[in-house]
Amino acid sequence: MRLGRHMPLHSNAVKAVEIARAIGCDAIQIFASNPTGWRPTESNGASATAFARATREFDLQPVVIHAPYLINLASPGELIWEKSIGLLQWTLQRGALLGANYVVFHTGSHRGSGVDAGIARIAQAIERILPETPPEVMLLLENDVGAGNSLGHSFEQLGATLALLPHYSQRLGVCIDTAHLWGAGHDIATALSTQLVLAHIDSAIGLNRLKIIHLNDTEKALGSHRDVHARLGEGIIGEEGIRALLSDPRLAHASIILETPIKTDAHDKEDWEHDKQQIAKARSFIMNEPGEPLP
Ligand SMILES: [Zn+2]
Numbered sequence: 001m002r003l004g005r006h007m008p009l010h011s012n013a014v015k016a017v018e019i020a021r022a023i024g025c026d027a028i029q030i031f032a033s034n035p036t037g038w039r040p041t042e043s044n045g046a047s048a049t050a051f052a053r054a055t056r057e058f059d060l061q062p063v064v065i066h067a068p069y070l071i072n073l074a075s076p077g078e079l080i081w082e083k084s085i086g087l088l089q090w091t092l093q094r095g096a097l098l099g100a101n102y103v104v105f106h107t108g109s110h111r112g113s114g115v116d117a118g119i120a121r122i123a124q125a126i127e128r129i130l131p132e133t134p135p136e137v138m139l140l141l142e143n144d145v146g147a148g149n150s151l152g153h154s155f156e157q158l159g160a161t162l163a164l165l166p167h168y169s170q171r172l173g174v175c176i177d178t179a180h181l182w183g184a185g186h187d188i189a190t191a192l193s194t195q196l197v198l199a200h201i202d203s204a205i206g207l208n209r210l211k212i213i214h215l216n217d218t219e220k221a222l223g224s225h226r227d228v229h230a231r232l233g234e235g236i237i238g239e240e241g242i243r244a245l246l247s248d249p250r251l252a253h254a255s256i257i258l259e260t261p262i263k264t265d266a267h268d269k270e271d272w273e274h275d276k277q278q279i280a281k282a283r284s285f286i287m288n289e290p291g292e293p294l295p
């Protein structure tokens with residue numbers, strides 16, 4: 001199982017790759033554009049190529065891109081829906097330049113139109129997006145905490161979306177975030193409860209479709225529908241269930257990305273030494289050796 005973290009870029013993507021490797025990552029996730037903006041900044045092909053080259057050189061794989069949060073493929077409103085399709089398309093195209101294996105996105109909110117309408121809308125949007133984007137980048141639906149009308153908090157919703165797109169089974173998968181599981185009410189605190197959650201994911205989605213695990217703890221209560229990430233050892237999910245999850249042989253093909261808050265000093269400078277320990281802690285939860293590079 002390969003393990004990395006979400007890295008801030010601070011306008012220097014190659015430096016982010018070097019730091020990721022230095023703190024013990026063998027995978028990486030980044031934003032390809034402002035995560036809370038609609039308009040990507042001017043595409044800089046040269047820096048994308050330099051990033052892709054650096055990830056190969058430092059053997060960081062997979063490369064994951066987290067899509068902007070504004071994207072809402074489930075939106076019943078035309079304007080937001082069209083903008084969302086455009087931005088996710090751009091992110092996949094940019095992902096190819098960055099050498100990405102996966103683009104992860106949040107499935108969005110049906111805004112009162114209903115679960116079935118929302119799921120149909122997501123599938124319709126993906127039908128528009130995938131033919132226009134490079135086949136080497138897979139699109140992953142991330143599970144959600146399920147606040148308001150947001151979709152993706154139940155495994156059945158994620159499974160139903162994939163089931164509407166059987167012809168894209170090679171290009172579509174899921175990313176499961178442990179803090180989102182907890183926020184949505186899926187108990188992963190013990191080895192036993194985690195086995196039940198895994199069985200549930202397997203029957204509704206299929207564990208083979210799970211490509212990325214976002215590893216986060218949280219201080220919010222089980223089923224709180226709150227999305228707040230905590231560092232490993234600083235939340236209430238704890239170790240037992242996470243250990244069971246990460247050492248399950250059925251998930252050996254998946255990769256782990258930490259999205260925990262990075263500790264900073266009084267000058268806002270990241271404490272990478274502290275983060276190195278977080279990576280080491282996460283690695284100690286995985287039973288098997290780091291996975292082989294992807295083909
Ligand atoms: Zn996310």
Ligand SMILES: [Zn+2]
Binds near residue numbers: 259
């Ligand atoms: Zn996440």
